[in-house]
Amino acid sequence: MELKISDRLGALPPYLFADLRRKIADARAKGVNVITLGIGDPDTPTPDPVVRELIRAIDDRKDQNRHRYGCDVPAEAFPVAARNFYKRRWDVDLQDDQLVCTMGSKDAIVKLCLGVLNPGDVGIAPQPGYPTYNIAHVFAGASTYYVPLRASNDFLMDFDEIPTDVRRHAKILWLNYPNNPTTAIATVDFFARAVEFGRANDILIMHDSAYSENTYDGYSAPSILQVPGAADTAVEFFSLSKAFSMTGWRVGFLAGNASAVNALKLVKNNVDNGTLRAVQLAAAKALDLAGEIIPPVNEIYRRRRDMVCDALEKAGWPVRKPKATIYVWAPVPEKYEGSSGAFAEDLLNTAGVVVTPGLGYGAAGEGFYRISLTYPDDVLAEALGRIVETAKK
Numbered sequence: 469m470e471l472k473i474s475d476r477l478g479a480l481p482p483y484l485f486a487d488l489r490r491k492i493a494d495a496r497a498k499g500v501n502v503i504t505l506g507i508g509d510p511d512t513p514t515p516d517p518v519v520r521e522l523i524r525a526i527d528d529r530k531d532q533n534r535h536r537y538g539c540d541v542p543a544e545a546f547p548v549a550a551r552n553f554y555k556r557r558w559d560v561d562l563q564d565d566q567l568v569c570t571m572g573s574k575d576a577i578v579k580l581c582l583g584v585l586n587p588g589d590v591g592i593a594p595q596p597g598y599p600t601y602n603i604a605h606v607f608a609g610a611s612t613y614y615v616p617l618r619a620s621n622d623f624l625m626d627f628d629e630i631p632t633d634v635r636r637h638a639k640i641l642w643l644n645y646p647n648n649p650t651t652a653i654a655t656v657d658f659f660a661r662a663v664e665f666g667r668a669n670d671i672l673i674m675h676d677s678a679y680s681e682n683t684y685d686g687y688s689a690p691s692i693l694q695v696p697g698a699a700d701t702a703v704e705f706f707s708l709s710k711a712f713s714m715t716g717w718r719v720g721f722l723a724g725n726a727s728a729v730n731a732l733k734l735v736k737n738n739v740d741n742g743t744l745r746a747v748q749l750a751a752a753k754a755l756d757l758a759g760e761i762i763p764p765v766n767e768i769y770r771r772r773r774d775m776v777c778d779a780l781e782k783a784g785w786p787v788r789k790p791k792a793t794i795y796v797w798a799p800v801p802e803k804y805e806g807s808s809g810a811f812a813e814d815l816l817n818t819a820g821v822v823v824t825p826g827l828g829y830g831a832a833g834e835g836f837y838r839i840s841l842t843y844p845d846d847v848l849a850e851a852l853g854r855i856v857e858t859a860k861k
């Protein structure tokens with residue numbers, strides 16, 4: 469039988485980079501040695517102490533519960549480590565009911581939306597932005613109101629741009645700083661404005677904090693939960709994926725507003741039954757050792773960031789060095805007249821290098837492109853050499 473996908477699945481926007489993927493396949497078929505700088509998935513391995521803790525925990529025959537459902541028999545060390553991390557890192561005290569372990573943020577973003585949105589509800593999301601926010605809305609039968617992030621406002625969301633009727637109907641609002649794809653950073657003052665907006669309009673602020681630890685040049689990213697009283701109206705998604713090189717492990721946590729945390733717990737109890745205890749224990753170890761683990765990895769990204777920005781400068785396409793994230797977000801060179809698609813296509817055809825066109829993140833992303841720093845130095849160097857050559861032509 470020919471299975472027909474559900475209307476829900478059919479309602480998702482087409483995969484944004486499907487077109488680019490086909491063009492890459494065409495170039496490869498023509499014999500071009502294509503280098504992709506498109507995907508944000510760390511190449512550096514998960515740090516040894518974390519891997520060793522996983523092996524120890526899964527092989528710990530004294531632990532009668534090591535095979536059990538992670539939500540029924542949680543690993544006590546995980547919430548302790550998460551709370552200690554927030555205390556050390558931001559001087560934020562999380563209560564027991566303000567924290568739940570997740571299978572990474574992407575999963576939790578969708579599940580929390582299923583737990584809080586009804587069909588017809590509205591969620592507010594940034595554009596350009598991480599596509600999962602809108603996908604989560606669609607899965608919940610809700611819709612998305614996009615607020616453009618503008619270079620002229622340092623890619624911070626301008627709450628004044630949100631019309632009154634949208635404020636009245638929206639139930640949640642997404643923020644993500646340090647930001648993917650724009651690499652923008654926010655201050656605690658900005659988060660305070662967001663919390664105030666949430667409180668005034670009865671909107672839950674969902675802060676996706678996937679890159680809070682990927683920072684450079686002495687910059688330290690704030691947490692929205694540093695704002696006094698933030699947990700009344702905000703939650704924060706913390707993920708171990710990017711900073712600890714643990715994307716495949718699927719682990720993170722949601723912190724903040726207790727009723728939102730509870731909604732996510734309810735969905736999880738009915739859908740996934742929690743994260744394997746050994747993974748929770750290894751994640752706890754990672755959080756405990758963050759101060760040792762993260763700086764050397766960030767030093768690798770900083771070096772690559774400098775390589776990329778210096779090469780783009782040399783190509784005559786200058787870009788400001790980002791203080792955070794694992795990306796460079798750069799304006800499309802002048803001769804392409806702001807078309808990120810035309811630039812990406814020309815770069816693929818003439819240099820065999822793939823970058824992500826900003827248009828893929830929605831119309832507000834047009835005029836920019838994204839390079840990911842998650843590729844080995846020699847791959848990056850080869851790609852950058854080709855880009856500089858192309859620029860001369």
Ligand SMILES: *Cc1c(COP(=O)(O)O)cnc(C)c1O
Nearest residue numbers: 572573574575598648678707709
């Ligand atoms: C990578 C990424 C995530 C997903 O992280 P996981 O915890 O691996 O699911 C979430 N948000 C943004 C903005 C990301 O770039």
